[in-house]
Amino acid sequence: MTRTVSNAGPRLSVLTNPRAERVKAVRALGRRSARQRAERFVVDGPQGVREVLRFAPGSVTDLYVDDAALQRHRDLVDVARDANLPVHQCSSAVMAALVDTQHPQGIVAVCRPVDVPVADALADDSGFVVILAHVRDPGNAGTVIRSADAAGARAVLLSDASVDLYNPKVVRSTAGSLWHLPIALGGEVAGLIAACREHGRRVLAADGAGATLLPEADLSGPHAWLMGNEAWGLDEATRDLADDVVRVPIHGHAESLNLALAATVCMYASADRSAVHPTS
């Protein structure tokens, strides 16, 4: 059931039926298969919506807001309307049905994928990029993308057999960084390493088994950090494909750092020792 109301802004249709086909179709985007079939994914909450409207407004196909969010996030709704994006006002029951979140924040965007081909992600051959090899945990993948952004990475390459970039938990964990730097998807790790090398990058595997300590690693030229799975790291065959295997020094008695922390320390070492200058 759709009814039309008038308010201070343009006329909005209000979605009130949580069992409507349109609502079910958005809800289904919680599943990878549905995302791939529809070539759409969901951005849930004002932080993500703000970033996608700012950095990739053309990728937004629909915006859904409940009454409270319509007031609280008026600025975002205005931006969406100015860009002629369809804005759908929803009842809170519809909002709860749209996304499988414990605490819905009242604003949801449906978006087209934003990943780019590997060659495009590697077009800028300065600084450093990150290859995520078989990273499975959504929070880890998203957090590494966020810190790659913060550390000034030129791109992130996510291998096949990794978590889906458009998994809602990945999207949330990136805290908007999903739209801040080029991200390429898929392909075997060996192919991604080869592509980096073809684009003039040294490949540095980050691994506790590395012979080179991070403070002694050569980070001067264009390079790629290769980060392995959170549980089992990088296998020997993959490490052998790298130009160097680098370990973050462990000074105390800790066994290791987790993936996101190790990746962040490596990337900030790159930022610190190459000529990347802060933008803020």
Next chain:
Amino acid sequence: MTRTVSNAGPRLSVLTNPRAERVKAVRALGRRSARQRAERFVVDGPQGVREVLRFAPGSVTDLYVDDAALQRHRDLVDVARDANLPVHQCSSAVMAALVDTQHPQGIVAVCRPVDVPVADALADDSGFVVILAHVRDPGNAGTVIRSADAAGARAVLLSDASVDLYNPKVVRSTAGSLWHLPIALGGEVAGLIAACREHGRRVLAADGAGATLLPEADLSGPHAWLMGNEAWGLDEATRDLADDVVRVPIHGHAESLNLALAATVCMYASADRSAVHPTS
């Protein structure tokens, strides 16, 4: 109900009643009030148990193992027995009743607190320490303790109004680092800052509002990193107590790094620029 069985090792009493007072008393340690009353906390799973047996065996009062863990973690049980610690074999129903964990790992130690007075934590006046001011999230607190250990911090000071160090999630997130370096608890942030200064340490507040970029911060002498709450950071009055306010440069479009990532980058900068040498 307790029955005694004989097996290849010494005779063990087997706990089979999940409603026994002893079992309830361990379960109750999931609550802060019960931990404070009993002056005990729980270490759940082989990683934590291994580390406490290795670094603070005298703090363990009881070890509980189910049948599967008795086989799988024979080495830990042997260490506990060699140290004359009471080892209690449990049915799986008792193990499930001992701790509130989704996936019990079959081995649980009950331990005495291991925190030390602030003055003791600051006795080693070299390198750097970390002050956690009002950190509320258990995973963040535990992760920062783990990375403080890895980066070679001399101590961690946890202010009042922070998460309880002995919260099971904090204990788990430290991945054993809880026993690897001195940790002092409680006291107001201002008092902890003053104590650091009395012990000859400069105090560096890590905050996005800082005027000094991390690569330009003076990390040469003994210092203390002051890290604020994960959501609201450090308030201005607290920042004003520090000798310098330092920010991690943000090179891309990310708004910030999360607490654990920012703390780790700061601490590794300290490790890298002071003369802390890796132990592994």
